[in-house]
Amino acid sequence: MDGFRVLDPSFFVPERDTREIARALLGQILVHGETAGRIVETEAYLGVSDRACHAWGGKRSPRLEPLYGPPGHAYIYLIYGMYHCLNVVTKPAGQPECVLIRALEPLTGLEIMAARSGRTKAAQFCSGPGRLCRALGLDRSLSGSSMLTGDFFLAEGNGVPEDLIGSSPRIGVDYAGEDKDRPWRYCVKGSPFVSRVPGSKVKSADS
C-alpha cells in the first residue's frame, strides 16, 4: 500500500533558494498515514525580511519555534480558530524561511479524505491549505516534527517541468505592504486541484 520513498535530505541543501524549493516541491508527494497527495500549489515565505512571513523582523514565540528549526521540519499553526496550515522549513536552523503547502492532488486514502472533509468530489478534498490539513488529518501536534522520517513525510514524486509552473501573488497577505504582491505563489498550470486559478478571484474547485 505504501511504496513511497522519503525525499532525500539533500533536497534542502543550504544554498538552495526557498523560491526554488517551492517550485521543486511541486510534483513531490505529501504522506500522512494512509493518505497521500501530489503537491500542486505552494507559496514561498522568505524569513525575517519578508513582511508576509510570520518571522518578519526576527519575531520569535513558542508557536514559531519550529520555523527556526532544521530544514524538512513542519511548521503547522491554527488559523481562524478552525483550520490548520502546513509549512515546510527550507533553511538551516536559525533561518526562518518556509514553503506553505496550499493544494494537493489526492493519490491514496481517498475514502478517508472524503469522510474527513465531508465532501464527495476529489478536487475539493485538498484544494486549499486548510482543506488539505483536514483531509490528511494534520494539526499543530505535528508542528516541529521532521518530514524526512516517520509516517508524516515528504516522498519523491516526478517533479514538474518549468514550463508547466505558473507564478502569481500570494493569497491572503494584503497586510504585507510592499511584499504583498511578490509573485511567490507557484501552481501546476491547468491542474484542477489548485485552490484558486491565478488571475481569478473565485475558487476553482468549488461547484
Add this chain to the structure above:
DNA sequence: AAAATGATCCTT
C-alpha cells in the same frame, strides 16, 4: 486581564 487578529473555508 481584555481585546484584536488572522498565510481560511463555507454558507447566504
Add this chain to the structure above:
DNA sequence: AGGATCATTTTC
C-alpha cells in the same frame, strides 16, 4: 458579503 471559532499576540 458575512459568520464560524480560538490560539496567539497585542494592548491596556
